Amino acid sequence: MTHQETSRRSVLAGLGLAAAAAAPMVAVAPPAQAATPENAAAVNSINLYPADAYGAVADGVADDSAALQRAIDAAAAAGGGTVVLRAGKQYLLGKSLRLKTGVALASDRARATLVLTSGYADPHVLAVKDVSVVTLRNLKLDCGERRPLLAGVHVTASTDVILDNLHVEGLTAGAYDRPSGVGSTALVRIGDSHRLQVVGCRLTKGYIGLNVVGNSTHILIDDCDVHDLSQFGMHVHGTVASHTEHLTISRCRVERIGGGPHPEFSGTPIYITSGGTIHPGAQKHRFVRATDNTLTGNYKAFKFGGNADMMAIYDIHDGFFDRNVIFGGGDAGLSTDRCRKLVIANNIIGHCNTVGINVWEVVDCTVVGNVVYNNYQNFDGHLIAEDRGGIRTYARDGKKSENVVIVGNRSFDDQATKTQDFGIFIHPRTRGVDIGANTLTGNKTGLFKTKSAEDITFSFVVTLDALPTTGWWDKNMVVQLRNPAPGQPSRWICTVGGTPGTWRPEAALDVPAAITAAPAYAGQLALANNALYVAKGTASAADWRKVGDLA
Structure with missing residues (x-):
């Protein structure tokens, strides 16, 4: 096998195209040579478009944006293909790259790096708009804190998009508008798109890591590292006119979110909402699942640069949240609001500021098989003193949590100085709660407490x-x-x-007070309130048994 064939197989394997390595060898233009009608057929014969062949220098000094766009356009004109960037090289961009239908922009697993010129002025770097079947793979994007940027990778109105093994960083400037619920900047923003995968990506040193907006469906976010962000790790937002359906967040690691110098930088690792508090008519996200994620807090209290709820799941109908590990910090570990038909199962949640699981203003919720421990840490010591449990139901004035099942959970406090008041605490604005068999041990004040008299049962x-x-x-x-x-x-x-x-x-x-003294002998009879009682033993009042009514 020739050296050319070996190198070619290596490139194909790095792109996930190893099976294509058996295709006949083709001539590839020299690195700095632009594509011409004479060499185009050779370059494109296996749908690979080396960026160097279209004039990219990859020295981090010369602007390669025009050359990369030429390669993207050539691949699209031929019906699709992969634009190949050399791993370990820096490609300087002075303008955004516009991906087109059927085109992949890729390097191998070691990643090529895209950096921005000092005068970069476009709002996005990699723009995926109104296209389909597009892949971004094995790339590092350094946004360089360029102030005009709204997003590093911007996907909008597109279908069948894959973001695989991207490392995006360097966009920490931003602001969050509470009335609209919109953050100004995000490392990756997805809007009005369908069948999209974000897999194996690293999002760091930003304001928001990943933002999903608009009417989007079938979004998979899997095996990503999201850390060192000042506002949200992942933010899924809807409005009165938009929502997301069939969203899955799985196997992600989210940590060090928030911790900024201002109170508004509360930080929420995973935040799913439609802003229902401000906009009562907001749409509801549907069919949402978060599973096998690890969320680590920053051990500060809300409004002191700490995390708000670690996993905030608001404005959702039909949700399943299972096997997540949530630890340290946060207001609540996992908190719901304005939701219907949720299952919260088999999570491990500990050392949060207020409670582990907060069932807030939800109808039809099952909380089962969770391990919740050592919560109500009150880091920084400024929280209002009130009863809190490892698992708590709650609601705003005039609202209720209804039809909640809490069964098979373990809620405990094993610290030398205990902080978690109750294993389970039921707030007054709660009704229709069925508490089955749970293991509640070692809590600060007690195992269980309810302040609600509205249809609360426990067994x-x-x-x-x-x-x-x-x-x-x-x-x-x-x-x-x-x-x-x-x-x-x-x-x-x-x-x-x-x-x-x-x-x-x-x-x-059921024994009247008049005959609750210990019986004198077994078989003794007593009459009270037109009922006959018999003593089955002689030790205590518990030995009396009612025989029947005489009236």
């Missing part, structure tokens, strides 16, 4: 060595004694909530 039983003497116990909580003394009832129920609550034997609840 867990706490096993203890003795009746409680400390901590808050809510009405109707049940304690099962491990080894009750002879004749002592094994199950007790809290009849008045408090610290440690008022307890009665569960079996004696």
Whole structure:
């Protein structure tokens, strides 16, 4: 095999085109030679368009934007192909590159670098607009803090687009307009696009890492590193006229978001919203899933340069959020708002500022199989003192959370100095909550507390060595004694909530107070309120059993 053939196979493999390496060898124009009618057929015979063949110098000094655009245009005119950039080289751009249908702009895994001239004035660097079947692969884009930029990579009104192994950085200037919910700059912005994949990318040193806006569908964001951003790691935004459907965020690592010098730089690693608080008629995102992501906070409180909610999932109908690891910082670890039909399952969430999982203003939500621990850290110490739990339901004045199932979770505090008030806390503006079997241990104030009287049911039983003497116990909580003394009832129920609550034997609840003294002998009968009672034992009031009504 010749040296040319070996080099060619290496380039093809780096582009993910190894299978094409078996094609016949073609002559490629010298690096600095522009394409001509005479050599075009040879250059294009396997749909590869080396940037050097179209005049790109790749020395980081000469402006290569015109040469790269020529190569893109030539590939598009021939029906599609791959414009090849040399890995390890710098291509200087004085103007944005406009991708066209059927064209890939790619290097090998070591990446070619695109840098900008000092006078760069375009709003985007790589523009993918009104096209389809476009790929950007194995490229580094250094935005160089150029003030006119709104986005490094801008994809709009396009279909079947792949962003693979891109490294985009250097766009930290920006502002966030709260009424519209729009951030001014993003390293990658996607709008009104369909069937788009962002895979294996690194987004860093920016204001917003990745921004999805408009009416977009079937968006996959997978295996990306997003870090050191001052506002949002990933921001999915809708309006009264737009929303995203079939969005998946998976296997991403998002850390060091926020921490700027101003309170508005609160930082949210993953923020999905349509601005429903400001715009009540906002659209709802549909069919959203976030799975297997790792979010790490910056250990500062909100409004002190810290994170707001770590995973903020707002304005969503039909969502599934599972197997995420969320740790350290944040207001809440995972927080919902203005949502319907959510499943929050098998996440691990710990050491957040207020609560681990905040079920805020949601209808039809299942919280199952999560491990939530050591929350309400109150980093910087400025939070309002109130009851908080590892898992909490909540709502604004005049609103409610409804039809919530909380089952199979473990919520605990194992710190020497405990901070997490309750394993589960139910706020007054909550109704229709069914709390099944959960493991709640070692919390600061108690295991469970509800301030709502609206249709709250729970079915867990706490096993203890003795009746409680400390901590808050809510009405109707049940304690099962491990080894009750002879004749002592094994199950007790809290009849008045408090610290440690008022307890009665569960079996004696229907016995009138007049006959609750211990029976004198087994089989003794008692009459009260036209009902007949019999003593099954002699140790306590729990031994009385109602036989029937006489009336």
